[in-house]
Amino acid sequence: MCSGRTVTALAALVAAVLASCADTERREQYSIQMELGQTYYRGGHFEQSIGRFTEAAELADGKTEVYQATLGVGVAAAEYGHQLYEVAENLIRNRKKEMGEQKLARADQMHGLANKAFNKLLQLRPHDRAANYYLGLLFFRRATTAAQLPYPATEGGIAQRKRERDEAIRQFEIVLADESGDITRLDHVRAKRCDSPQGHRYLGLALLTRSDMAGGDTESGRAHLIAYLNFVRANIDHLTPQLAQTTDLGEKKFVEAEIEKFKKELVQMQGLLRDLLAGLKDMLAVWEAGKETPSLTQLEREARVNAARREIAALETLTRSFGEPDVSRAQSP
Numbered sequence: 001m002c003s004g005r006t007v008t009a010l011a012a013l014v015a016a017v018l019a020s021c022a023d024t025e026r027r028e029q030y031s032i033q034m035e036l037g038q039t040y041y042r043g044g045h046f047e048q049s050i051g052r053f054t055e056a057a058e059l060a061d062g063k064t065e066v067y068q069a070t071l072g073v074g075v076a077a078a079e080y081g082h083q084l085y086e087v088a089e090n091l092i093r094n095r096k097k098e099m100g101e102q103k104l105a106r107a108d109q110m111h112g113l114a115n116k117a118f119n120k121l122l123q124l125r126p127h128d129r130a131a132n133y134y135l136g137l138l139f140f141r142r143a144t145t146a147a148q149l150p151y152p153a154t155e156g157g158i159a160q161r162k163r164e165r166d167e168a169i170r171q172f173e174i175v176l177a178d179e180s181g182d183i184t185r186l187d188h189v190r191a192k193r194c195d196s197p198q199g200h201r202y203l204g205l206a207l208l209t210r211s212d213m214a215g216g217d218t219e220s221g222r223a224h225l226i227a228y229l230n231f232v233r234a235n236i237d238h239l240t241p242q243l244a245q246t247t248d249l250g251e252k253k254f255v256e257a258e259i260e261k262f263k264k265e266l267v268q269m270q271g272l273l274r275d276l277l278a279g280l281k282d283m284l285a286v287w288e289a290g291k292e293t294p295s296l297t298q299l300e301r302e303a304r305v306n307a308a309r310r311e312i313a314a315l316e317t318l319t320r321s322f323g324e325p326d327v328s329r330a331q332s333p
Contacts, residue, residue, distance in 0.1 A: 023061070030059040030069075037072050046080035050113075067124050071134075074117030078138050081110035085149040104149060111150070114138055129175045133199055136171030139164040140202050144209055165206055172203035176224075183227040189234050197231035200224040201269070208276050208315075213307045222318055225269070229322060232262050266322050273319040277312065284308040 037052035053072030060066040084107035091100030115138065121131035142150055143165035151157035175196050181188060188194055204224030207217040236259060243255045286292050287305050296304065 026059055026061065030056050030061070030065060033059060034069065034072065037076070041076050046076045046083060049076040050080060063124055067121060070117050070120050071130065074114045074121070074134060077110045077114035077117065078134065081107045081114060082141060084110060085147060089147050089149045107150065111138065129196070132171045132174045133196060136168045136175065137202060139168035139171065140206055143168060144205070165210060169203065169206045169210065172199050172206065175199040176203065184223050186230050186234065188227060189230045194227060194231060197228050201228040204228060205272060211280070213311060218311045222314060225318060232265055236262050270319060270322050273315060273322065277315050277319065280308060280312055280315065284312065
């Protein structure tokens, strides 16, 4: 017969085995939910993606797993919110006000969830800039959208758009705070001094959108876009010979897709710069005609007109550089 001590030892062993099995099953379920969340996200099914990442967060064991799952929730919720704002605006425009307002409320809820998730990431890892980047991107897209939502076409809505644009700038500046040297030089990218090329992209666009010429927005914004341009061109230059040399069909398709992705980013950037140029030219026309509100003094108007003309010339040069095959032409002298 087993002694009491033996029975106790066996019970402890069984408990340990069961606990180990439970932990293994929990880790497996966490991995499954994370993979499902990513699959739904890639397919554009953001609501389902949020559900899977939320489930993963509940199964997470340790800060690293919590961080990864919470990041998934935040990114998917941000995308779903943007999607819902578009749906809401279309419904309201088509005189389906009640349905549109329901979608609008849901969109606000999703962006609130995203904001909460990103701020939780900042608590988990205060020095990890990923949360700052995604917060900046959330505010940037809200502030620069051509749609009316999430902002009403009122004085208050316009003011909120400006506040969120400024918050986007603040977040992207945090992301890039540790970068040093001349960011417009090609070796800034090639020597891996560049922590966030996409951060340069969106900070540059946000600064050019704000366009405080006296405060240096436009000059700084162009510099950040050159850093981003150098990154894109460096990748295309690196991948092009790789495409020519590879004989593996799978690898060739992958490299082709990567090249097309970077080329698409260049095309998108050209479109955004053309929009910025059009807006700046409209402002110049108003100042030249003396129709600004409130009215400026003659000296103030002349200063703004001259600054706008210089900026238009600089932006036109930058826009052309996004289509040049030689990345070195995009560098500042």
